[in-house]
Amino acid sequence: MSGPGPLEREGYRRCAAITRRHGTTYYWGVALLPAERRRHVHAVYALCRAADDIVDEPGATTPSQVRDTERRLAAFRHTVLQAVDGAPVDDPVLAAVVRTLRSCALDQAVLDRFFGAMAADLTTTRYETWEDLLGYMDGSAAVIGEMMLPVLRPTTPDALGPARALGLAFQLTNFIRDVAEDLDRGRVYLPQADLRAHGADPALRRVTPQWRTFLAEQIERNRALYAEADRGIPLLPGASARCVATARLLYSQILDRIEAADHDVFSSRIRVPTPVKAATAARALVRLPAPAAVSA
Known part of the structure; x- marks a missing residue:
């Protein structure tokens, strides 16, 4: 495939800006990839963000x-x-997204699963069991790991399972961190059966002994997903392995900070500061060999 044209180049610039503004962990993690692959991650993020913005707009589910x-x-x-499929495109971001979807040869079934999960957000606000929540996360998170695989260029198909696990791990970290924000939208992305088993109620918006033990259990589940994802890192080439390992480290640090805050996800949004993200990416970047030029 020839290089991107002016419309696509502008689109990739905008996709990078969207990723930096809304997904700083992704942005600094993928800074370790060669530019021609980094832009594909930005485009996938921008696509997902655009769909998310539709379903998360104030009043969208009233x-x-x-x-x-x-x-x-x-x-x-x-x-x-x-x-x-070839319809004319005049929007730069869409042009970049389309080029990436074609370059990565993503099957329409992957997009269908993603959009199906986004549609579920409009009608489903609670999930009874962990298995029920996993069903939703297949299309909203695991599928993102699948979208990333062509960009990361694994050395074996065995990387698929760990890639899906990493997508699930990232999203569960978001669910744990964003409890208060999701409550404001009328949603709870935590298993209702587990909440009842611990006698925990997120609607109270305060840390109780019951909430503390419930969230500790969810964090343990989240770390098991990260451990499963770690099996895939050795299956990636150098730059991709460092990219994924850095993003995984940055995201999992959110869990450390939640624990340090005594499981309080109500008072403020737990973040890893941007300077920490940038420094972590920079430390990994200086250990990378210069990438060979690749067209995409």
């Missing part, structure tokens, strides 16, 4: 607005798929 939101999400999905 009874009077949910049908309109469903139509907007369906229209966005249709626009993306039509563009991948």
